[in-house]
Amino acid sequence: MQGERLNVEFPDSSRCQVATKVGVSLGKSRTSVGKPTDLTISTGTSFGVLHASVMDAVTTAVAEHHAVPTKVKHSWGPATQTTPSDIFVKVAANTTQDKYVQLTLQNYSDVLQQVWDNASKIRNAQASFKLLLFVYIEKAASTAIRRATSSNIATSALRVADYIRDQNIVLGPLQTDYAGVVTARLPVTAPVEIPSNATMDQLGHIDSMLAQHAAARHRDSISQSTDTYRRVRLRIGTMASSPVDIFLSVEGLRGILIPPFDLTPIFRAPVVGDIPVPSVNVEDSDHINE
Structure with missing residues (x-):
């Protein structure tokens, strides 16, 4: 005859583990910031006290992570409004991240009791009970200059084209390509700005010459075709x-x-002036014996 399961009350004091995950809430994050922090809560601990303790633990973990210069920076600051404040609970041993439950003031007591009841279904789980809490943060937006890869240039070319169309700016093909390369090197969040340097002026002059030459060639081709x-x-x-x-x-x-x-x-416009004659490396030493 199978014995009945004992109904053990929620303990007066229990352990709590806080893990800081990098990524979107309820996503598939596999990256954590530092090691989980252990806390102790009691039955008299309110949601506000628990929330403050968890936020302090996350702040400490992120600060220790940022203390290492080579590690990736994350977006976290207790004084900012963008600070994530949601706490998620793993209600059962086999619960996946997308099934974590957000802990709020309204469901605080019910969720804790649910986690405790689920632990009673596993042998010795209540004896080693630990409340698993998770806070999700995101990587800080990079402000560093990026490499002008083909992918970045293709993406920035679309942004530059939209900006030129919205602002009614007239640019030549070479100027547009140059603006796309410059934009590709900027951070992702940086606004599109058309360069106004000497390179842009030179490319504008070349675009103008190419347009004039193309128009002349077009006129000649029309007259020749007739x-x-x-x-x-x-x-x-x-x-x-x-x-x-x-x-x-x-x-x-x-x-x-x-x-x-x-x-x-x-x-091509003719070169004006004398072309300087090279003064070094004139002799072909590589083929001197041929």
Whole structure:
């Protein structure tokens, strides 16, 4: 005959363990700040006293964690309004994080009794009873300069495009790309700002030159496309011969020689002044014996 389970009252004094988790409440956090802190509560401990004790324990754990310069900083400050104040309880031994119960003033006594009753269902669980409490905090927003990776540049390019459209700013392609790279290096929370440095001015000048050259090329291509024959001047015999105008079929030349794309190089302004001659490493020492 199976014996009846004894109904043991909640003890006058019990142990409590506070763990600080990094992540979203009721999520799948696998990271904790420091080691859990042990506290002792009694049946006369009110919710307000327990809440203050838990917050002090979390503050101490975070302070010890931040004392190590190499460790990641977390968002926690008792004096700020953004400080998480929710306390969650693991009501049973097999309860997963998403099933933790938030401890409030209204359910304080009922939840403690529920945890105690669940412990009675496991052999010797009440003898080693420990109330498991959890507080979730998040990582502090990074203010450090980031690397301009391809992923960051792609994300910042969308932000820059939206900003340019909202502010009705006119930028060239090179200026837009440069603004995207600069934004990609800033922290995630930093607002979009269009650079106003010398590099931006130089890129604006290049964008203007490219636009003018593209427009001229477009006009030439339109005029050339309407001409069936193009005039070419030749000297037959010797250089002393008089030039002769010959009209060639553009389509015919393309069929035997000229490819169907523009062979004209991009315009570059001529270099003004003398080009300095190198004075060092002139000799090709790597191939001196060849």
